[in-house]
Amino acid sequence: MVPPTPRRFPLPDSHAAVANANVSRDAHAPDSLQLRHHFATEEQQRDAVNLGMWAFLATEVMFFGGLFAAYLIYRTWYFPDFAAASKSIDAAMGATNTAVLICSSLTVVLAVWAAQTARRTLLIVMLILTMLLGCVFLGVKGKEYKDKFEEHHVPGASFSFDNVPVPGHPDQYANPRHAEIFFALYFIMTGVHAIHMIVGLGIFAWLLAMAWKGRFTPEYNTPVEIGGLYWHFVDIIWIYLFPLLYLIDRHA
Amino acid sequence: MSMATIANAPIVERENYLNKHYGVGSWLFTTDHKRIALLYLISITFFFFIGGFFALLIRLELLTPASDLVQPDTYNKLFTMHGMVMVFFFLIPSIPAVLGNFLVPLMIGAKDLAFPRINLLSWYLYIIGGAMMLHCMLTGGVDTGWTFYAPFSTAFTNTKIVEAGLAIFVAGFSSILTGLNFVVTIHRMRAPGMTWSRLPLFIWAHYATSIIQLLGTPVIAITIVLVAAERTLHLGIFDPKLGGDPVLFQHLFWFYSHPAVYIMILPSMGIISEIIACFSRKRIFGYSFVAFSSIAIAVFGFLVWAHHMFVAGISVYAALVFSALSYAVAVPSAVKVFNWTATMYKGSIHYDAPMLYAFGFLGLFTIGGLTGLFLAALGIDVHVTDTYFVVAHFHYIMVGGAVMGYMGGMHFWWPKISGRLYPEAWAKLSALIIFIGFNLTFFPQFVLGYLGMPRRYADYSHMPEFQILNVFSTAGSTVLGIGYLLPMVYFLWSMRYGKPATDNPWNAAGLEWKTTSPPPTFNFDEEPVVTWEAYNYDKLDSPHNPHHGATHTKEVPVAR
Numbered sequence: 141m142v143p144p145t146p147r148r149f150p151l152p153d154s155h156a157a158v159a160n161a162n163v164s165r166d167a168h169a170p171d172s173l174q175l176r177h178h179f180a181t182e183e184q185q186r187d188a189v190n191l192g193m194w195a196f197l198a199t200e201v202m203f204f205g206g207l208f209a210a211y212l213i214y215r216t217w218y219f220p221d222f223a224a225a226s227k228s229i230d231a232a233m234g235a236t237n238t239a240v241l242i243c244s245s246l247t248v249v250l251a252v253w254a255a256q257t258a259r260r261t262l263l264i265v266m267l268i269l270t271m272l273l274g275c276v277f278l279g280v281k282g283k284e285y286k287d288k289f290e291e292h293h294v295p296g297a298s299f300s301f302d303n304v305p306v307p308g309h310p311d312q313y314a315n316p317r318h319a320e321i322f323f324a325l326y327f328i329m330t331g332v333h334a335i336h337m338i339v340g341l342g343i344f345a346w347l348l349a350m351a352w353k354g355r356f357t358p359e360y361n362t363p364v365e366i367g368g369l370y371w372h373f374v375d376i377i378w379i380y381l382f383p384l385l386y387l388i389d390r391h392a
Numbered sequence: 393m394s395m396a397t398i399a400n401a402p403i404v405e406r407e408n409y410l411n412k413h414y415g416v417g418s419w420l421f422t423t424d425h426k427r428i429a430l431l432y433l434i435s436i437t438f439f440f441f442i443g444g445f446f447a448l449l450i451r452l453e454l455l456t457p458a459s460d461l462v463q464p465d466t467y468n469k470l471f472t473m474h475g476m477v478m479v480f481f482f483l484i485p486s487i488p489a490v491l492g493n494f495l496v497p498l499m500i501g502a503k504d505l506a507f508p509r510i511n512l513l514s515w516y517l518y519i520i521g522g523a524m525m526l527h528c529m530l531t532g533g534v535d536t537g538w539t540f541y542a543p544f545s546t547a548f549t550n551t552k553i554v555e556a557g558l559a560i561f562v563a564g565f566s567s568i569l570t571g572l573n574f575v576v577t578i579h580r581m582r583a584p585g586m587t588w589s590r591l592p593l594f595i596w597a598h599y600a601t602s603i604i605q606l607l608g609t610p611v612i613a614i615t616i617v618l619v620a621a622e623r624t625l626h627l628g629i630f631d632p633k634l635g636g637d638p639v640l641f642q643h644l645f646w647f648y649s650h651p652a653v654y655i656m657i658l659p660s661m662g663i664i665s666e667i668i669a670c671f672s673r674k675r676i677f678g679y680s681f682v683a684f685s686s687i688a689i690a691v692f693g694f695l696v697w698a699h700h701m702f703v704a705g706i707s708v709y710a711a712l713v714f715s716a717l718s719y720a721v722a723v724p725s726a727v728k729v730f731n732w733t734a735t736m737y738k739g740s741i742h743y744d745a746p747m748l749y750a751f752g753f754l755g756l757f758t759i760g761g762l763t764g765l766f767l768a769a770l771g772i773d774v775h776v777t778d779t780y781f782v783v784a785h786f787h788y789i790m791v792g793g794a795v796m797g798y799m800g801g802m803h804f805w806w807p808k809i810s811g812r813l814y815p816e817a818w819a820k821l822s823a824l825i826i827f828i829g830f831n832l833t834f835f836p837q838f839v840l841g842y843l844g845m846p847r848r849y850a851d852y853s854h855m856p857e858f859q860i861l862n863v864f865s866t867a868g869s870t871v872l873g874i875g876y877l878l879p880m881v882y883f884l885w886s887m888r889y890g891k892p893a894t895d896n897p898w899n900a901a902g903l904e905w906k907t908t909s910p911p912p913t914f915n916f917d918e919e920p921v922v923t924w925e926a927y928n929y930d931k932l933d934s935p936h937n938p939h940h941g942a943t944h945t946k947e948v949p950v951a952r
Contacts, residue, residue, distance in 0.1 A: 177914070178503035178581075188506045188580040195572045195606055203610035206644050210618070210629060213640055295627050317628060317635040324627040328618070 174360040186362050193366040197373050200336075204377055207329050211384060214321050219389075220306040224314035225322035226388035227307055228293060230284060234386040237280050241375045244273035248368040251347075255361035260354060263364070267348045270371065274341050281334055288323070295324045308392030326385050333381060336374045343367045408811065408910040423508035424913055429494035430809070431515050432485060437880065439481040439522060442529075446474035448873060451833075451866040457859055459850035467850035468535035469551070475538030477529075480560050481522055483790055484652060487659035488605070489518070489570055491801045492598045494809060496574055498904035498911060499592050501583025501920040506576040514569035521563030528555040537848060539649070542630035542641040546622040553623055557616040564609045564616075567655075571605030574598050583903070585922035592902055592926050593676060596683040597662025600690035604651045604658075608694070612648035615641065639704055646697035654693040656790055657757075658686055660797025661728055664750050667800050668732045669927040670900040671747035672739025676927045678731045685724035692721045702773045711770055718768035725761050729754065740933075744898075745819035749800030752827045756792025760785060763838065778848070781841025784834045792830055799826065799879065806883065807897045811910040812890030818882045826875035832868025836861040901927050 179185040215222050251266035253259075292300040301316040301323075347367050350356060356364055405411060409426045419427060450470050453461040462470065493511065497504055505511050528534065534556045536545045545553050578591075578599050618629050619641070628634025630641040669676045676682060698706055698714040706714075732754060741747070763785040766772045776782060806814050840861050845852065852858055896905040901924075907916050924931070931937060 176508075178506075178508065180919070184580060188576050191579055192507060192510075192572060192576045195575050199568055199572070199606050199610045202607050203614050206611045206614035206618075206647075209644070210640060213637060217637075218635070296625055315635075321628050321635055324621070324625075324629055328621060332614075332617070 182359065189362050189366055190369075193369050197369065200373060204329075204332070207325070207332070208380075208384075211325050211329070214318075214325065215384075215388070218315070218318035218321065220309065220312065221314040221318035222322045223307045223389035223392065224304050225293075225301065225319040225326075226386060227390065228291070228301075228304065229326070229386055230287065231386045231390065233280050233284050234382050237277050238378065238382045240273050240277050240280070241378050244270050244277075245372055245375050247273065248371045252361070252364050252368045255351070255356045255364040256358055258358050260351065260356075263351045263356065264348065267344055267351055271341055271344050271348070274337055274344070278334060278337055281330065285327075288327075293323050294327065295320045299323070307389050329381055329385065333374065333377055336377070340367075340371050340374055343370060406908055407912060408908060409913045410811070410910050412913050421512070423504070423512055425493050425497055425505045425508065425511055426809075426911065426913075426915075428511050428515050429490050432489040432493060432518070435515075435518060435522065436482050436485055436490065439477050440486075440876075443474050443477035443482055444873060444876065446470050446477065448869060450474060451869040453850055454852075454862045455866045457851065457853040457856045462850065464850040465535060468537075468848070469533040471848060472534050472537050473529050476534070476556060476560070477525065478790075479538055479652070480563050481518075481525060483656045483794055484567055485518060485563075485570070486656070486794070487663065487798050487801065488574070488598060488601055488655070489514075489566075491663065491798070491805060492574065492601075492659060493570070495805065495904055496577055496595065496598055497581065498808075498907065498915055499595055499902060500578065500581060500586050501903050501916065501922065502577060502581035503914045503916075505573045506581055507573050510569050511573055514566040514573070517562050517566035517569070521559045521561075521566065524555060524559035524562065528552045528559060539645060540619065541645075542619060542622070542638050543632065543636075546619055547626075547631050547633070554620045557620050561613050561616045564613050567605050568609045571602035571609075574602040575606065578602075583920045583922055586903075587922075589680070590922055590924070590926055591683070592662075593665035593679070593682050593686070594659075594662035597658045597665070597686045600686040601655050601658045603687075603690050604655050604693065608648040608651040608655075611644060612652075615644040615648070618644075639701065639706065642701050642704055643698065646700045647694075650697040650700060651690075651693045653786070653789060654689055656794040657797075658689060660753065660794045660801075661686065663797045663801035663804070664732060664753050665728075666900075666902070667746045667750040667804055668735050669929065670804075670898055671742045671744060671750070672736045673742075673929045673933055674735055674739040674927070675925075675929060676731065677734035677737075678727075679926065681727050682731050685727045688724035689721060692717065692724070696721055696768075699768055699773070702770055703777045715768055715770050719765065722761060722765055722768075729758055729761075743820075745814075745816060745823055746800045746804035748820055748823040748827075749796050749803065752823065752830075753793060753796040753800065756788050756796060756827075756830065760788025760792055763788065776841055778846055779841035780837040780845050780847055783847050784837035784841060787834045787837075792834070796826070796830075799823070802879070802883070804898070805904070806886070807893030808904055808909050808911070810883075810887050810890070811893055812886045813893050813897060814879075814886045814890060815882050818878065822875050822878040822882075825871060825878065829868050829871030829873075829875050833865050833872050834868070836864045836868075840865075899932060901929060901932055 175182055175185055179188065247266045247269040251263055251270060254263035254266055288294055292298050299316070299320050301314060301319040304314045304319070306312045306314055344367060347364055350363065409424055413422075419431065422428060422431075449462070450467070453459065453467055453470070455461075459467060493505070496502075532552050534540070534549075534551045534553055536549055536551070536553065540553060540557070578595060582591075621627055622629050622631065622636075626634075628636040630636045630638050632638055665676055665682055696714060696718045698710060699718045702711050702715075732750075763781070767776065767782065767785060803814060803819055806812070840858055841847075843858070845855065845858050852862075893909045895907065895909050897909075898905070903916075903920055903922070904911075906920065
């Protein structure tokens with residue numbers, strides 16, 4: 141299938157004149173149609189956008205970093221209670237979700253490759269696959285939340301975690317107060333992660349619409365690339381969340 | 393219309409960013425960094441006067457030992473809202489979002505910031521956060537102190553913690569986006585020849601600031617999320633009654649809020665470097681030391697937060713380490729002060745208003761910084777924790793340092809921003825009034841604090857001997873208030889009646905002075921190519937320079 145010719149972004153009137161001036165002045169950039177007015181070259185624009193996404197991800201690391209710090213402290217303080225609470229969540233579903241997200245990272249990489257090599261159909265397929273895997277993840281997550289709700293493991297007035305033995309210590313019961321802190325962290329950490337997944341789905345829906353219109357070319361595919369960066373980041377957060385939340389002292 | 397015909401056309405006022413488009417829409421939907429800077433200028437000035445109004449009420453209450461003007465509960469809200477408004481809605485956005493926004497692209501020879509639409513988004517986020525904060529204040533406010541320590545904020549107070557927290561959360565993302573824009577712009581948008589070692593120190597300072605905004609702000613964002621979750625869902629993350637750790641809250645809070653002080657002071661230091669070099673007519677002394685001291689402050693600034701917690705029950709070994717690291721931050725700060733002083737040494741010093749503000753900054757920042765060392769020392773800190781000594785110290789840094797630099801910068805670049813000259817005599821007078829008013833307000837507070845007057849009390853009737861110093865302080869705050877009102881009046885006046893500014897009224901080095909005043913929408917008619925070092929005042933003032941003496945002596949702003 142022949143990729144349609146790229147269409148230009150609609151630029152505001154005041155910017156269009158300058159963008160055109162750039163096109164005519166810079167003979168080395170024959171395809172400057174996606175160039176915004178304040179960049180000199182497409183390479184500069186691509187570098188800037190990439191750096192911007194990396195800087196944003198640094199911000200995200202610190203955002204989750206506060207949660208990981210809180211987790212670290214309470215896990216150290218209340219380790220037996222955390223182990224007991226961790227055992228009550230379904231590691232099989234967590235593992236399934238881990239596999240789903242790792243697969244989605246593969247489809248994202250293939251989408252970026254497809255965009256760079258002008259394979260429009262493959263790009264669209266990979267974007268759709270990524271979104272499907274994202275939805276599967278959220279569905280499994282929803283099922284886990286529902287189970288926790290039915291087991292009264294959601295922190296709050298109806299929370300109950302009585303007479304749950306500590307793994308490896310059948311004579312010792314977990315302290316419900318401390319287990320509640322585990323579940324508070326569990327819901328906040330996975331909840332904030334899920335919000336990031338939903339934002340990611342929104343980004344990929346937009347990318348899909350752009351890909352459908354044939355906007356991406358080997359020269360212009362930065363949105364796919366930085367959208368992919370974001371998706372990988374959200375995956376990596378999960379790669380840390382899974383063992384920290386699901387796999388505390390499972391062998392005991 | 394092409395640029396060439398504009399330049400040759402016999403029109404009275406050149407086309408610039410102010411007169412290119414008219415109408416409210418052309419401002420509210422602009423992506424021009426200079427217009428966004430002015431939007432920020434108006435917004436932060438609004439919040440500055442709200443915060444200042446609270447400050448005056450606080451000082452009026454403390455005029456007498458009894459709590460007779462307002463009830464203690466109201467007083468708690470006054471100092472809380474004063475702190476929240478001033479920190480999150482004035483000081484943190486002040487220099488970066490106004491002068492940084494306006495000047496970063498101009499100084500590095502770019503047409504705009506890297507992400508103009510994100511820049512506009514950041515202003516809208518600020519406005520949304522500000523509106524939430526205003527609504528929160530009008531419907532009851534918050535009474536916890538701006539630090540909203542848990543578990544008081546999460547389990548006890550019945551004021552609007554969640555709404556104020558969300559306002560700060562939203563405004564925080566505005567700050568993150570500004571920092572992100574600056575980092576990318578400084579890395580990727582520099583004009584040909586503008587190497588890192590030729591960057592103005594203002595740019596280095598903003599680069600360091602942006603790193604703090606990027607890496608610090610998200611931590612307070614997640615802290616606010618945890619506080620809001622704990623308060624609404626009664627979780628036990630910070631509440632010790634439910635197994636949580638209130639000291640963890642303080643760690644997370646100060647991990648951002650201490651570096652936040654450097655978000656305020658670093659850009660101000662950048663301004664001071666520009667002003668002192670220009671009005672001493674000298675290359676800055678030790679350029680690379682001043683540049684890297686900004687980075688060092690940003691890095692060390694992340695490692696000292698627990699010096700706010702020496703009495704919070706942290707381990708004595710942790711306290712020792714944090715005390716030593718807090719001393720270490722003083723080194724790059726002192727490097728700057730010594731280098732500015734050395735720049736002035738044997739310089740040809742001009743006593744224009746921006747320089748008077750820079751002098752004020754030097755003295756006040758030095759006092760604020762040195763008293764910071766008192767507070768880094770464990771023994772003295774335990775003695776003066778939660779007294780007026782701390783209040784005086786951080787006001788010397790934030791008002792005497794950051795705001796002095798901001799005022800100096802506003803005067804220095806006002807001809808570039810507005811295309812008009814401000815009245816120099818009035819500006820000198822207001823610099824003097826601010827300096828006197830500031831010291832009269834805050835120096836007595838050092839004494840009060842050392843004598844043991846605690847902060848955050850409406851009523852000190854059991855220690856009436858403190859009244860005389862409080863009267864000084866309240867009198868000073870009135871003087872200070874007048875000092876801040878004056879520039880607002882004459883800046884507004886000069887927009888209509890001020891003498892038109894030349895392109896470079898100070899005969900200053902720096903790319904921003906090589907374009908027109910006010911600059912055109914895309915900043916430069918031709919893309920600049922940089923072949924010179926920053927602060928080449930020796931070349932500018934050389935008798936061989938064809939422009940030598942062309943502007944400085946004749947066209948400095950004059951009083952009328």
